Amino acid sequence: MKTVSTPPNPKLIPDSLSFSLNGAAQAVTMVLGGTALPQALAHVFARSEALPQARGAIQDIAYRTMRRIGRVEALIDVLTTKAPEPVLLHALLCCALALVSDPDESDGPPPYNEFTVVDQAVTAAAGSPDMAHAKGMINAVLRRFLRERTALLQQVLQDPVALLNYPAWWIAATKQAYPQNWQAILTAGNTAPPLSLRVNQRKITVEAYLAMLQAAGIGARQIGPVAVRLDQPLPVQQIPGFSDGLVSVQDAAAQLAVPLLDLHDGQRVLDACAAPGGKTGHILESANVDLLALDSDAKRLPRIEENLERLQLSAKLKSGDAGKAGWWDGRPFDRIIADVPCTASGIVRRHPDIRWLRRKADAAQLATVSALILDNLWRMLGPDGxxxxxxxSVWPQESEAQAAAFAVRNGAVRLEAPGQLLPTTSKDEDHDGLFYALFQKPSSAQ
Ligand SMILES: C[S@@+](CC[C@H](N)C(=O)[O-])C[C@H]1O[C@@H](n2cnc3c(N)ncnc32)[C@H](O)[C@@H]1O
Structure with a gap:
């Protein structure tokens, strides 16, 4: 199958739905070829003349599609006699079906009239040399879906992959880990995520910031000590005070990390897997510490720098492997945060592509890397640190089982921490699925 993405077609009008469908189909094509969705979108935007509004539409369609790809691929199987080729055509059908096929509207009402979607999907195909041959097929498939929707959905939704929109192995793993609430966890992962902010206590109180939002006509509520959730997500440029560092975008569960560190002025702190710097900024907002922000990916360090510049805060930045000691000056740290690389199975509502890009063996492989990181960092922690x-992640292999094994291996004292937080989307509690374990080194330790 041909997987190359063609540049956005000049024949399509840049603010039309056909243009957005074409851009989203290109991004989805790249995801089906193994690229993460944010990188795929960045690639599409770099090659297109999409204005900010069209970029928003392309992004929205691509994310909606990835939240339903199990279902729409099952529909395509039933609605076509042979697999649509090239992959771009398959992806265009996925995007169009994603816009018309959602019976539960888990991520908001459909943004477009259904017949407009059909018409614009046909226009998108007609405007592309790779897909023009199939415009009749697209028209026929989408119109048949609209006519026979109830029966077709009933048929495909028998399959859990189409119903829940996760790979079969992911569904099985969630069921095994959470026999009571696996469905709620999977359902939460299919909702559109909220936009949660962390209020920078150095600059403004939560009350004053909420008043600022109200004055700007933006609905919001407090959902954590310094966490505010906007009623409707907004581009960051439109969030009051964002560019001045009054707030940062951060999920409410992620905001629990830094208070657990029990920071005091003057401490020597290591943020061991720091990029893009969400928790780095929070650490510096909380206390005047001597902070080293480390990440193994040197290309991600500028992201930390940008975040800190916006907050007008600073730390030492270094690229290095937290599982090795080459970058360490030998002086022990008082506090270490290890926000390790993982399957990201707890944040799938923000990254609906992850479940399709991961493989079953990834959790075990990543847990091995994390164990090395934890054991190495433990040696760098001072007594009482x-x-x-x-x-x-929500997989026990990467969370509780890992924490328990680490404590046994190293004689670490386990302190009170939230443990496994499951993703939740209630009115007052709305956060991702994160895991926290806090350890203290005995004072007698070397
Ligand atoms: C979950 S993200 C960290 C998010 C960050 N703490 C925040 O709050 O914004 C994990 C990071 O670990 C980095 N990483 C992966 N392996 C690493 C290693 N062996 N040593 C240091 N950093 C690593 C990745 O490049 C990635 O930036």
């Missing part, structure tokens, strides 16, 4: 282990 605290190490906070964080993952954005």
């Amino acid at each position: 605290k190490l906070l282990y964080v993952t954005c």
Whole structure:
């Protein structure tokens, strides 16, 4: 199958739905070829003349599609006699079906009239040399879906992959880990995520910031000590005070990390897996510490720098492997936060592509890497020092089982911490699935 993405077609009008469908189909094509959705979108935007509004529409369609790809691929199987080729055509059908096929509207009402979607999907195909041959097929498939929707959905939704929109192995793993509430966890992962902010206590109180939002006509509520959730997500440029560092975008569960560290002015702190710097900024907002922000990916360090510049805060930044000691000057740290690389199975509502890009063996492989990181960092922690282990996973292998094994291996004292937080989307509690374990080194330790 041909997987190359073609540049956005000049024949399509840049603010039309056909243009957005074409852009979203290109991004989805790249995801089906193994690229993460944010990188795929960045690639599409770099090659297109999409204005900000069209970029928003392309992004929205691509995310909606990834939240339903199990279902729409099952529909395509039933609605076509042979697999649509090239992959771009398959992806265009996925995007169009994603806009018309949602019976539960888990991420908001459909944004477009159904017949407009059909018409614009046909226009998108007609405007592309790779797909023009199939415009009749697209028209026929989408119109048949609209006519026979109830029966077709009833047929495909028998399959859990189409119903729940996760790979079969992911569904089985969630069921095994959470026999009571696996469905709620999977359902939460299919909702559109809220936009949650962390209020910078150095600059403004939560009350004053809420008043600022109200004055700007933006609905919001407090959902954590310094966490505010907007009623409707907004581009960051439109969030009052964002560019001045009054707030940062951060999920409410992620905001629990830094208070657990029990920071005091003057401490020597290591943020061991720091990029893009969400928790780095929170650490510096909370206390005047001597902070080293480390990440193994040197290309991600500028992201931390940008975040800190916006907050007008600073830390030492270094690229290095937290599982090795080459970058360490030998002086022990008072506090270490290890927000390790993981499957990200707890943040799938923000990254609906992850479940399709991961493989079953990834959790075990990543847990091995995290164990090396934790054991290495433990040696760098001073007596009485605290190490906070964080993952954005819901798999026990990467969370509780890992924490328990680490404590046994190292004689670490386990302190009170939230443990496994499952993703939740209630009115007052709305956060991702994160895991926290806090360890203290005995005072007699070397
Ligand atoms: C979950 S993200 C960290 C998120 C960050 N703490 C925040 O709050 O914004 C994990 C990070 O770990 C980095 N990483 C992966 N392996 C690493 C290693 N062996 N040593 C240091 N950093 C690593 C990745 O590049 C990635 O930036």
